[in-house]
Amino acid sequence: MRINIETAELQAFIAVARQSSFRAAAEGLFITQPALSRRIENLEQALQERLFDRTTRRVSLTPAGELFLVHAQAVMEELELAVKSVEQRMAQRREHVTVACVPSVANNLLPQVLKRYARSHANVRVRIIDESAADVLESVRKGEADFGVNFIGAQEAEIDFAELxxxxxxxxxxxxxxxxxxxxxxxxxxxxxxxxxxxxxxxxxxxxxxxxxxxxxxxxxxxxxxxxxxxxxxxxxxxxxxxxxxxxxxxxxxxxxxxxxxxxxxxxRAMGLITLKGRVLKPAAATLAQALRDAISTRSGK
Structure with a gap:
């Protein structure tokens, strides 16, 4: 049998059960009392059980309502947990940076930069393409890398080369x-x-x-x-x-x-930061690029 219950109806039921008042529950959910009443009625019809005893003075749960409240709260908690887990997973998937650089940068400069970067960006995944200058250039050109550190690329029409x-x-x-x-x-x-x-x-x-x-x-x-x-x-x-x-x-x-x-x-040779012309770096990549600029500037005494 298909369960025809909406989350809005569960939220309305839990709110009334906690407030023991249709008026207070409606105000808390920012809906009208008639709209709240319709949600409760729809839920009772779906369950074929009365969930509240209502008088002019008070609202209380029926035995069926008390039983359903335990499960309704568990369902909403699990749903919230599921939504948060997906949001966190998607955020982690979005937070990744790919940097391409020649081996001399990868071996002698990048490790210390990444060590400092990780303190403020612990959840950002970093992929390093440490290859020849030609491969670094091609990685940036194809969009495989967010940016590169290279000594060639200044003459390429589709590449922005910022000398470091x-x-x-x-x-x-x-x-x-x-x-x-x-x-x-x-x-x-x-x-x-x-x-x-x-x-x-x-x-x-x-x-x-x-x-x-x-x-x-x-x-x-x-x-x-x-x-x-x-x-x-x-x-x-x-x-x-x-x-x-x-x-x-x-x-x-x-x-x-x-x-x-x-x-x-x-x-x-001129060592520079290379990006695909017109590309705007996402925040995590922009921060890492700036950290590399600062590290190279410090080593160069600028």
Whole structure:
């Protein structure tokens, strides 16, 4: 048998039972007394039981009403709990942020930023796409990431690129390397050195190749890796010198390496926050983006 009872009728019944008054219950529900009476009548018809004894002086529950009140209150409490659970679940599903960034940012900057961010956004789920510069750009372009931190994208028509800092490249070498005795190096001093380099598909590599194109005698790339971490490991093993962005080696967990700035000219890259043009970040993403801006600004001394 289909139960033809509306929640408004249950609310009306519970209100009258608690107030022992149709007038007070109607005022509490912000409806008229005739409307309240119709709800009670509909409920009694559905149950085929009288729920209240009504006199000119008082309203009281019948035995059937007392029995039904226990279950009606339980039903409304369960319904409220169900609604709140769904609201909380949907809120948690809505509160998520995807940030794309190059590995140097993901490894050396993002962890501390997220640690602080989690204190005020404990329920926000964060997905990190830590890939190459080209992949980071593509993630933002496709809408997979809310925003990215990258050193390419400034020339893309559909991308907004907000520069955060300029990151210089350093020559990384074993501590016993002859060039380690110098406070800084020029490009000519690297001529003839065996280099450890990231792969030719890397955005880092294109910047380095462009710089070496202006040097009469360029170093020999002896070892090539896909990731900066691999290059650092080879340098630590004494296999050569690597030109790497400063952020990538700032907190590198390796012993036996040193880094020296390279001048004449200084090689650097613009690190920026990239978003899809015209996209407005949701609050949780905007807060994380600002936290990254502040962290980079602090490290850069701005």
């Amino acid at each position: 800092t300029r990151e210089r490249y350093l020559a990384v070498m074993p501590t016993h390397h002859p060039l380690a005795a110098h406070a800084s190096l020029n490009w000519k001093s690297l001529a003839g050195e065996k280099l450890v380099s990231v792969s030719s598909s890397s955005g880092n590599r294109s910047l380095i190749d462009n710089a070496f194109s202006r040097v009469p005698q360029r170093p020999v790339i002896q070892y090539e890796t896909n990731h900066v971490a691999g290059a650092i490991s080879l340098v630590a093993a004494g296999l050569g010198v690597a030109l790497l962005p400063e952020l990538a080696i700032r907190n590198a967990p390796y012993k036996g390496i040193v880094a020296r700035p390279v001048t004449s000219p200084v090689l650097s």
